[in-house]
Amino acid sequence: MLATIQILVLVTLTASLVYWLLPAGWVEGRRAVLLVTSGLLIYVWSPETLLIAVLTALLAWLLYALTRRHPRIGWLPWLIVLPLVVNAIVPLGELIPLPVGSPRSPLLTNLATLGLSFYTFKLYMSIKQGLKLGSLPFREVLTTTLFYPAFPMGPIDASQTFDHAALSRDPDVRRWVMGVGRIGIGVVKVFVLGAWVKGTLSVELFGVPMERVYAEGWDTPLHALAFAFVSFLYLYVNFSGFTDIAIGSGWMFNLDLTENFRFPLIAHSIQNFWQRWHLSLSRFITAYMFKPMLRRTGRTSLSLVVTFTLIGLWHEVSVGYLLWGLGHGSALALTTWYRGLGRARLPLPGPIRTVGGIVVTITFVSVLSTIANQPSNRDLARYLASFLGVQL
Amino acid sequence: MTREEALAAITKALTETVGSVDGDVTEDTDLVADGMLDSLDSMTFLFELENGLGTKLEAIDETYEDFRVGALVDIVVQATG
Numbered sequence: 001m002l003a004t005i006q007i008l009v010l011v012t013l014t015a016s017l018v019y020w021l022l023p024a025g026w027v028e029g030r031r032a033v034l035l036v037t038s039g040l041l042i043y044v045w046s047p048e049t050l051l052i053a054v055l056t057a058l059l060a061w062l063l064y065a066l067t068r069r070h071p072r073i074g075w076l077p078w079l080i081v082l083p084l085v086v087n088a089i090v091p092l093g094e095l096i097p098l099p100v101g102s103p104r105s106p107l108l109t110n111l112a113t114l115g116l117s118f119y120t121f122k123l124y125m126s127i128k129q130g131l132k133l134g135s136l137p138f139r140e141v142l143t144t145t146l147f148y149p150a151f152p153m154g155p156i157d158a159s160q161t162f163d164h165a166a167l168s169r170d171p172d173v174r175r176w177v178m179g180v181g182r183i184g185i186g187v188v189k190v191f192v193l194g195a196w197v198k199g200t201l202s203v204e205l206f207g208v209p210m211e212r213v214y215a216e217g218w219d220t221p222l223h224a225l226a227f228a229f230v231s232f233l234y235l236y237v238n239f240s241g242f243t244d245i246a247i248g249s250g251w252m253f254n255l256d257l258t259e260n261f262r263f264p265l266i267a268h269s270i271q272n273f274w275q276r277w278h279l280s281l282s283r284f285i286t287a288y289m290f291k292p293m294l295r296r297t298g299r300t301s302l303s304l305v306v307t308f309t310l311i312g313l314w315h316e317v318s319v320g321y322l323l324w325g326l327g328h329g330s331a332l333a334l335t336t337w338y339r340g341l342g343r344a345r346l347p348l349p350g351p352i353r354t355v356g357g358i359v360v361t362i363t364f365v366s367v368l369s370t371i372a373n374q375p376s377n378r379d380l381a382r383y384l385a386s387f388l389g390v391q392l
Numbered sequence: 393m394t395r396e397e398a399l400a401a402i403t404k405a406l407t408e409t410v411g412s413v414d415g416d417v418t419e420d421t422d423l424v425a426d427g428m429l430d431s432l433d434s435m436t437f438l439f440e441l442e443n444g445l446g447t448k449l450e451a452i453d454e455t456y457e458d459f460r461v462g463a464l465v466d467i468v469v470q471a472t473g
Contacts, residue, residue: 132453275430282431287454291435298443300436332432339411
């Protein structure tokens with residue numbers, strides 16, 4: 001894995017230097033550098049992945065053209081989720097015809113849809129913004145889909161991030177250096193801190209590395225709770241580390257990808273958590289799912305629960321993520337409803353209320369996240385039972 | 393609708409959204425930057441505002457981000473004639 005990152009860093013350094021050697025006026029040459037580099041890297045990773053990504057980008061562009069022609073059919077852009085829905089039923093990798101006798105690795109089939117969830121939302125945003133601006137060139141759609149640093153896990157940005165103006169910027173040495181530094185921070189998070197949490201810390205607390213805890217099980221409710229904190233910490237370090245790498249890579253090309261995290265571990269309420277965690281998804285949810293649903297139903301709580309349930313299933317169609325979505329949606333609905341009552345806050349000193357809020361929020365989101373990420377329904381049942389002190 | 397009436401409608405929608413409002417709401421207030429609304433609230437607020445006015449504000453789409461009260465008053469006055 002570290003070797004892969006070393007190669008990616010080397011490729012990014014080289015590609016960014018070639019990119020800056022091209023004159024600012026030759027935007028399509030610069031775009032070609034981004035597309036060829038991204039396309040090649042994804043192809044080497046898995047050719048099926050590249051094919052699915054390009055076909056999905058084409059679908060997005062067709063949906064944009066169709067919606068422009070038939071603006072009254074407001075739901076047309078949502079058809080971009082079709083590949084995701086099909087993939088939930090039959091893995092898309094299995095639908096791609098290979099020559100007779102070709103071996104098909106199950107791993108390759110899984111990889112075939114790497115990034116699909118993320119670029120589906122990027123493409124939806126691109127269609128909507130394209131409709132607003134009255135233009136959506138296919139080359140921009142393709143760039144946002146394939147841009148390799150953000151390909152596997154975002155951030156979720158529309159194709160306008162890669163428009164003509166963005167690609168014609170002058171070289172910025174300061175930003176390039178900052179990009180290298182940001183990638184360094186990401187690498188340290190993922191490979192030093194993440195490895196420490198997953199290995200050393202987990203062994204210290206549970207006697208085995210994190211991935212083996214699922215097999216060993218959880219003896220007591222406290223044990224299960226401690227595991228929730230550790231696995232959520234690992235998720236945060238890993239996810240934010242990869243985001244740092246993506247954003248830093250963007251800076252090396254003087255491109256602005258959306259910041260995705262703002263110290264979520266100090267969130268003092270569930271609403272505050274969603275202003276700090278996975279911000280690009282949070283913005284997408286608010287603008288494109290929650291608001292239209294609120295307009296349609298007129299009910300804030302219902303809209304929140306339905307929106308977050310759908311977002312849970314967007315992550316993965318599983319019982320764990322269904323509970324995750326219901327949990328986040330219900331908690332947000334409850335806090336929004338309570339605040340709407342205009343009742344006084346708890347009569348506690350401010351710092352105690354803040355610290356208490358942080359403890360409750362992080363406990364809640366950690367447990368929900370651990371529920372969602374259980375490898376199987378059987379593991380999920382065992383994990384939930386352990387909170388009742390029951391061993392399954 | 394006059395600017396004063398528009399401001400009153402905005403204040404009412406704000407109260408409907410967050411329960412109670414600390415301090416005065418003037419045309420110089422920025423509802424998000426001044427911490428009165430977060431991103432989720434802002435969508436509920438716009439819904440309450442449209443609901444209270446009984447009309448859809450065409451100038452406000454899903455990506456609307458300008459929560460300066462002065463700008464919102466302009467939109468409401470224009471939409472309600």
